[in-house]
Amino acid sequence: MKTTLRFALLASTLLAAPLLSGAAHAEDVTLTIESWRNDDLTIWQDTLIPAFEAANPGIKVVFAPTAPAEYNAILNSKLDAGSAGDLITCRPFDASLELYNKGQISDLTGLAAMANFSDVAKSAWQTDDGAATFCVPMASVIHGFIYNADAFAELGIEVPKTEAEFFAALDKIKADGTYIPMAMGTNDQWEAATMGYQNIGPNYWKGEEGRKALIAGTQKLTDEGWVAPYRTLAKWKDYLGDGFEAQTYPDSQNLFTLGRAAIYPAGSWEIAGFNTQAGFKMGAFPPPVQAEGDTCYISDHTDIALGMNAKSAHPEETKKFLEWVGSPEFAALYANALPGFFSLNATAVEMQDPLAKEFVIWRETCQPTIRSTYQILSRGTPNLENETWNASANVIRGTETPEDAAKRLQDGLASWYEPQKAK
């Protein structure tokens, strides 16, 4: 009898608790953010969301990320099923454009905060004619190389500016033998394409000029500007660690932060992680140019934005949040909480992190461009971006020649992309 009573008391307490707390916050609206940035969970929870919630009582925000590789697939399924969150983190270009065309994310052209962004910043989240913008730009990432400054000092290596100096430095590190010259693997494939081909490539195809010519059909992937980066990548093979074929992305990160490798072909998103992991001084240099004094081009890739689920149950609150995301206040919070994600906001943000500063300063001296495969060219089958992953990994492993790889990519692109079809 006693146990029954105790059980009944326990049960009623358990049942009542959520009811009571539910009643207390009945007026609160909860917004959920879908994202692939699971690395940023603590920053959203500890810095960004509290700042917003403090200024907007009655709105609660939950950051619900999924693994980067699965994000697109999971998001599409959730949107189709109607179970996606109110705020959708937008991939650049076609993935988000498709969502907009299907009516799954809303037109945000009318947001006041949109005035804070340049046309280039918005271009990744607009319809082809630029009439509608459907995501609030958050940040871009810059490619380059991060190096172990202590190792460079120890071996007496100057930061390389030209390609010849770059390979001379690699040779010197290799001859010394203390460090693996460069930390990269081909197991995950995307490193080879993103941190390899798209990193060094803009110097060869002259940034926007080459990228736009490729879209217009006046250049081909078999042209020198597009094959030459593959030739350079093929030379990287000798400077990577033993067994790089099976080396994964986390392996490469760890090799570098443990101080076992001297140079890391990087994206600026690594900065935050490297700052906490690495116990040595780090520096960064942009992709080396062919000859001293050449114009340098960098990949300053519009990478992340935030949109609104068209089926959101709380459109007003969601828009309020998006206005805040487009504000200079958010830009300052975000860029400093996440050094390496550079704000796209027109208001310049004062960066605190020294390594991030080294990256962002290239914007002043070099011509920025975005990744060549992202706009329009990855619309068909075969998908140019995915093929580039495969081709870059093959070229570095030495299983496909740069010329063969370029020809395969060009044939694939020409098979569906009208301006590139053989005339």
Next chain:
Amino acid sequence: MAERRAFRWHIAVFLAPAVLVYSALMIVPLFGTLNLSLFNLDATKTRVFVGLANFATLFGDPRWSDAFWNALGNNLWFFVVHMLVQNPVGILLAAILSSPRLRMAAFYRTAIFIPTILSFVIVGFVWKLILSPIWGIAPGMLDMVGLKSLFAPWLGKEEYALTTLALISVWQFVGIPMMLIYAALLSIPDEVIEAAEMDGVTGWSQFLKIKLPLILPSIGIISILTFVGNFNAFDLIYVSQGALAGPNFSTDILGTFLYRTFFGFQLQLGDPHMGATIASAMFFIILVGVCFYLFAIQTRLRRYQF
């Protein structure tokens, strides 16, 4: 003549739950998939009936068909490795375990079976670490016996990656054939064994001539389970090599090919219609395999009643 027997309602009632649940969860989606494979989007993005055009693309377009045959070929090799390694080793282990002279049989039985209940994610991750050229223990262990030169980054080499993954899968699942055969061996009556011993059939020839024929039906079942399991496989490849099934698609099997097509990958958007077409092709391949087994093999297996 006796009165016609009343319709036996209880049979229908007892069958209903299984039939309903199975239909709702398996049969309906299966036909939905087959149906979806007959549709595609036209120029205005509306869904239209296209008949077998998707299959024509899959088998006729050189890009699609290359990817498909590559995946099918890899899948066959994956299956062959399982049939040549997993099942014979499983039978061997079962034979050893059923030997009355083996001590600690229960321990071995459990130890060998444990990987089967582990998640693919754990198995893939652990093996990736073991075989890692950077942190793995495999290079170190080979070094200890002076065979370091034999080590290669197996998961990153086109020529070894698929076989390595197949062997990892064998390691994980060898417990299943072992258990099934072990159970079959235990069910052989002692009289049969004793009679064989009286006739002087012992040891290896006893296994071949007496026990093996008696466990053949179990081996058949294991083969068909392996076949269906392998042609539906996906998880291990996905967790260890990613959806692009590197290096250079050398580990791409039908499951990963289907996933990439149906859900899309990175910048590639999902294509449910071609995805459903691949899923249908997989269904037919498995159907043909199972039918071949049911009609050509199982009907010829002799069963013994004790």
